[in-house]
Amino acid sequence: MVSSQQSTDVFVVGGGPAGLAAAIAARQKGLSVILADGAAPPIEKPCGEGMPPETLDALRSLGVQINAGEGYKFRGVTFAQKGASVSADFPQGTGIGIRRPLLHERLVARAEECGVQLLWKTPVRAIDSEGVQLTHGKIASRWIVGADGQGSRVRRWSDLDDGAHVKKRHAVRRHYHVQPWSDYMEIIWSEHSQIYVTPIGREEICVVVLSENAEHANFADALRELPNLAGKLAGAELASRERGAITVMCTLEKLQRGNVALVGDASGGVDAITGEGLRLAFRQALALADAMAAEDLTLYQQTHAAICRHPMRMGQLMLWLGRHPRIRNRAIRALQDNPNLFARLLATHIGKISPTEILFTSAQLGLALLAI
Numbered sequence: 574m575v576s577s578q579q580s581t582d583v584f585v586v587g588g589g590p591a592g593l594a595a596a597i598a599a600r601q602k603g604l605s606v607i608l609a610d611g612a613a614p615p616i617e618k619p620c621g622e623g624m625p626p627e628t629l630d631a632l633r634s635l636g637v638q639i640n641a642g643e644g645y646k647f648r649g650v651t652f653a654q655k656g657a658s659v660s661a662d663f664p665q666g667t668g669i670g671i672r673r674p675l676l677h678e679r680l681v682a683r684a685e686e687c688g689v690q691l692l693w694k695t696p697v698r699a700i701d702s703e704g705v706q707l708t709h710g711k712i713a714s715r716w717i718v719g720a721d722g723q724g725s726r727v728r729r730w731s732d733l734d735d736g737a738h739v740k741k742r743h744a745v746r747r748h749y750h751v752q753p754w755s756d757y758m759e760i761i762w763s764e765h766s767q768i769y770v771t772p773i774g775r776e777e778i779c780v781v782v783l784s785e786n787a788e789h790a791n792f793a794d795a796l797r798e799l800p801n802l803a804g805k806l807a808g809a810e811l812a813s814r815e816r817g818a819i820t821v822m823c824t825l826e827k828l829q830r831g832n833v834a835l836v837g838d839a840s841g842g843v844d845a846i847t848g849e850g851l852r853l854a855f856r857q858a859l860a861l862a863d864a865m866a867a868e869d870l871t872l873y874q875q876t877h878a879a880i881c882r883h884p885m886r887m888g889q890l891m892l893w894l895g896r897h898p899r900i901r902n903r904a905i906r907a908l909q910d911n912p913n914l915f916a917r918l919l920a921t922h923i924g925k926i927s928p929t930e931i932l933f934t935s936a937q938l939g940l941a942l943l944a945i
Contacts, residue, residue, distance in 0.1 A: 581607045584714035591837020591854035592720030593680040598862035600687035611696035615674035619746040619818040622779045623758045623771040626666035631855035644671030645772040654762040659908040661916040670773035725839035743790035746781045748812035763798035765789035829870040849884040
């Protein structure tokens, strides 16, 4: 039972990775934190389950360590389609593919260790300038964090939905019992969809099919259009039931109003094929904690824009390539002929090169396309 007199510095609505990260980051700043979610852990969500080195760095900043033996290390990213492919290593370190529930368990454990008060199976009914209304009582809070996903009620209650620009795609995910055939996270284009393949264990991979058209977001069509991938999966047993989701690329004009701020998918997001959702959520959580500690949420608004800038551009590029197969074919062939250029594009995506180098890399890609 929640006491009607209870209060906290920060109340986080939503107990997924973004909400837990926001709660942990706030506790690391010395703020008292309560988190509530209508579900109970571990909270599952269909995703590609690959975490690049920069995501792991952000996790470590939150005090969460993922050991290589708990998942599968991968070196970089592969772009592929029929007749062409190109791979590049991450500029620094390796990524890890890991099941989403295990990541969630680690974040929950860290939140408990930090002293976050966790209220599971506790829906939030409303918010106002003074705090949060639960089913059985109200909790006063200096700050309210909306981390309740793409359909955020906190965003709606705070009138932060205005000016939202949304692009949606459909996704389905499977896990297969099969030995990974690559040390890279693969992004493969078929005629009607894009496919993520991420190694997550010595005998397990995660495969996600994405399409703007719901009827093409299915494994039957994807594997029929990609016989090479179908051959690698032939006879492999499913390691989990198939799960579907909607992936959203969304930008918002404002992420905070009064004492309310949004983080993770509630604050907008890049398309799932960029593989950047978790990294962005963790970095946003750290930035939001800084802003709350400084008593100025406008600082978070500015930092959020900088954090999302490169991944948003990459997401737009990926969607555009998905709609223009002839140009995509030219682009992948050009990168295949110049793998160092692809490595620089990957570094651009994760913000590891300077603005001058970004312009130089873009110009080189343009010249490579003209040369084909």
